[in-house]
Amino acid sequence: MEYVSLDIIVCLKRVPDTETRVRFSDGATAIEPEGVKYIVSPYDEFALEAALRTTEAGEEGQVTVMTLGNEDSQETLRVALAAGADQAVLLRVQGSVTMDGLATAKALAAELETREDQLVLFGVKAADDDQQQVGPMVATLLGRPCASNVTSFEVNGGVIRCNRGVEGGTEVVEMDLPAVVTLTKGAFELRYPSLKGIMAAKRKPLDVKDADLPASRLVVQRLDYPPERAEGRILGEGAEAVPELVRLLRDEANVL
Amino acid sequence: MGEVLAIAEQKDGKIRPVANEVVTAAAVLAKGLGGSAHALVLGGTGVGERAGDLGNFGAEVVHVAEDPALESCVPEIYAAVIAEAVGSRGYAAVLFSATSLGKDLAPRVAALIDAPLASDVTRLEIESGRPVAVRPVYGGKALARIGFETSPAVLSLRPNAFGTNGSRAAGRTEPFTPVIPDAVGTRIVDFQAAETGSVDVAEAGIIVSGGRGMKGPEHWHLLEELRDALGPGTALGASRAVVDAGWRSHGEQVGQTGKTVAPKLYFAVGISGAVQHLAGMRTSQTIVAINKDPDAPIFALADYGIVGDAFEILPRLSAEISALRSEG
Ligand SMILES: Cc1cc2nc3c(=O)[nH]c(=O)nc-3n(C[C@H](O)[C@H](O)[C@H](O)COP(=O)(O)OP(=O)(O)OC[C@H]3O[C@@H](n4cnc5c(N)ncnc54)[C@H](O)[C@@H]3O)c2cc1C
Numbered sequence: 001m002e003y004v005s006l007d008i009i010v011c012l013k014r015v016p017d018t019e020t021r022v023r024f025s026d027g028a029t030a031i032e033p034e035g036v037k038y039i040v041s042p043y044d045e046f047a048l049e050a051a052l053r054t055t056e057a058g059e060e061g062q063v064t065v066m067t068l069g070n071e072d073s074q075e076t077l078r079v080a081l082a083a084g085a086d087q088a089v090l091l092r093v094q095g096s097v098t099m100d101g102l103a104t105a106k107a108l109a110a111e112l113e114t115r116e117d118q119l120v121l122f123g124v125k126a127a128d129d130d131q132q133q134v135g136p137m138v139a140t141l142l143g144r145p146c147a148s149n150v151t152s153f154e155v156n157g158g159v160i161r162c163n164r165g166v167e168g169g170t171e172v173v174e175m176d177l178p179a180v181v182t183l184t185k186g187a188f189e190l191r192y193p194s195l196k197g198i199m200a201a202k203r204k205p206l207d208v209k210d211a212d213l214p215a216s217r218l219v220v221q222r223l224d225y226p227p228e229r230a231e232g233r234i235l236g237e238g239a240e241a242v243p244e245l246v247r248l249l250r251d252e253a254n255v256l
Numbered sequence: 257m258g259e260v261l262a263i264a265e266q267k268d269g270k271i272r273p274v275a276n277e278v279v280t281a282a283a284v285l286a287k288g289l290g291g292s293a294h295a296l297v298l299g300g301t302g303v304g305e306r307a308g309d310l311g312n313f314g315a316e317v318v319h320v321a322e323d324p325a326l327e328s329c330v331p332e333i334y335a336a337v338i339a340e341a342v343g344s345r346g347y348a349a350v351l352f353s354a355t356s357l358g359k360d361l362a363p364r365v366a367a368l369i370d371a372p373l374a375s376d377v378t379r380l381e382i383e384s385g386r387p388v389a390v391r392p393v394y395g396g397k398a399l400a401r402i403g404f405e406t407s408p409a410v411l412s413l414r415p416n417a418f419g420t421n422g423s424r425a426a427g428r429t430e431p432f433t434p435v436i437p438d439a440v441g442t443r444i445v446d447f448q449a450a451e452t453g454s455v456d457v458a459e460a461g462i463i464v465s466g467g468r469g470m471k472g473p474e475h476w477h478l479l480e481e482l483r484d485a486l487g488p489g490t491a492l493g494a495s496r497a498v499v500d501a502g503w504r505s506h507g508e509q510v511g512q513t514g515k516t517v518a519p520k521l522y523f524a525v526g527i528s529g530a531v532q533h534l535a536g537m538r539t540s541q542t543i544v545a546i547n548k549d550p551d552a553p554i555f556a557l558a559d560y561g562i563v564g565d566a567f568e569i570l571p572r573l574s575a576e577i578s579a580l581r582s583e584g
């Protein structure tokens with residue numbers, strides 16, 4: 001591989017642990033925060049690992065992590081610093097970020113525009129709102145090329161070559177830097193932070209700026225629990241139960 | 257002012273089933289809003305030939321952007337063309353399919369036309385003359401009901417969550433001649449087709465998923481036989497444990513860090529039913545679980561369950577379904 005040296009910024013989001021039991025009251029528009037454990041959104045971890053490996057292969061390249069969120073998001077940024085990111089930026093909001101991905105994208109793009117990173121990495125989707133939109137929106141706002149749903153990539157002198165999952169297979173695309181990539185699961189499982197990394201993280205720079213977050217134009221009117229599925233039935237044990245299953249699939253569920 | 261535009265996907269000049277679905281949903285929404293449904297098809301030369309068929313699903317006008325530059329989907333170009341077609345025509349809503357393609361294009365178009373986007377919507381309603389979207393959040397552990405402050409509302413619809421209704425007359429096609437941006441920074445250099453199956457798990461009507469209980473990739477022929485017995489439109493899926501073990505590719509993974517699916521029939525074979533797996537498949541219409549552990553959490557979600565050894569149950573199941581299908 002050719003020598004690479006480039007600065008990468010990873011946008012990551014603080015989200016409830018995927019194991020969390022979400023709770024909310026009748027008519028609520030947000031979940032109850034009590035008892036919720038927060039993590040770096042899983043796909044954003046892939047993006048961070050991709051950034052770390054890319055800069056490790058070169059020299060001088062800096063990895064910055066950035067999040068738009070409240071004061072508590074500092075903790076999430078420290079996790080990323082412990083894993084190896086060099087510096088962090090918190091775009092601080094009062095209150096909370098909203099489901100309007102375009103508003104989030106505008107706030108992130110405004111900051112990215114002032115920076116020189118050649119590569120901006122995102123997770124393909126955040127594990128709370130599951131919107132799958134912020135990355136390509138930021139790219140569009142910045143007028144930069146973007147490859148989404150990428151499983152692996154390689155940077156070679158000003159050009160990034162990505163493998164991306166599409167219907168029926170893998171598409172290979174090349175883009176000129178600066179570019180935007182959204183990561184899905186692939187080759188980049190995030191490393192565990194070392195004790196040294198955790199200690200070092202405390203001293204790494206974490207810049208806090210007030211975000212310019214436009215008002216949300218998507219209004220969450222209400223959250224509901226998903227409808228209870230009708231009580232399932234165990235039809236029996238072993239292959240003996242197969243004829244009854246096939247009959248029910250045909251006559252009751254009408255799916256065969 | 258109740259016009260709705262559906263972005264209709266095609267592949268190799270053929271209208272895709274997801275396009276029929278998104279046009280059907282557009283027609284229902286447009287009717288409720290007192291307007292009509294339009295469709296937009298983009299593609300290379302000849303793509304317009306079958307486009308009028310979308311009229312059967314309720315598109316009054318099918319706009320056809322036919323240009324050699326649209327032969328394959330370069331996202332910047334497609335997004336620019338769609339944004340131009342939306343223009344300032346006053347659409348109340350613009351609907352995409354939440355496929356790999358739609359999930360890539362919808363946010364770009366939303367940014368270009370400066371309209372907020374609700375992704376992966378599973379239900380559409382109308383309230384006070386405006387569209388309201390219902391979409392799963394937190395991996396399906398909650399449903400958010402969402403209104404739009406501005407118009408158009410941009411939405412992507414989860415495949416198979418809406419269904420099709422195709423009984424009407426052919427629609428009128430109208431050529432649309434867009435400005436094609438020439439300098440874009442993305443080049444498609446290769447496409448590698450996945451080795452198994454032609455239907456993507458995210459769009460399949462029936463899914464046969466295997467988990468760690470299948471013990472190893474060498475046993476996947478049992479699931480392939482069931483898939484083949486169920487006929488075309490059936491795809492294989494997998495749990496993350498199976499993908500992490502390298503038995504199957506990530507393209508087949510169902511769940512929070514895989515695909516989100518809503519088929520009419522989902523088989524979970526040797527899958528325990530961890531929350532992150534359920535996140536990807538809980539909106540399936542009918543769920544069948546086969547697991548040797550009667551306490552496996554998957555049984556709590558399944559409509560029908562069989563407790564037992566998959567290796568014994570699968571061959572019989574494939575045989576019985578084959579027999580049923582050959583009876584017609
Ligand atoms: C952040 C995060 C994201 C995740 N994302 C996903 C995701 O997208 N998708 C996903 O699937 N998981 C995901 N997981 C992993 C998830 O938590 C589970 O570990 C995983 O789903 C388990 O896979 P499994 O059911 O195949 O394996 P297991 O949990 O090991 O279950 C195997 C099952 O097979 C049964 N079995 C064994 N032998 C037989 C037999 N002969 N016949 C019948 N049954 C048998 C057993 O009783 C058992 O129930 C995620 C986890 C995390 C932390």
Ligand SMILES: Nc1ncnc2c1ncn2[C@@H]1O[C@H](COP(=O)(O)O)[C@@H](O)[C@H]1O
Pocket residue numbers: 011012013041043044066067068069097101104121122123124125126127129130131132133134135
């Ligand atoms: N508040 C945020 N701060 C930083 N990055 C974000 C934020 N929200 C979303 N992102 C990034 O955008 C990706 C997609 O998010 P979404 O479109 O909300 O599913 C995430 O995986 C993050 O990389």
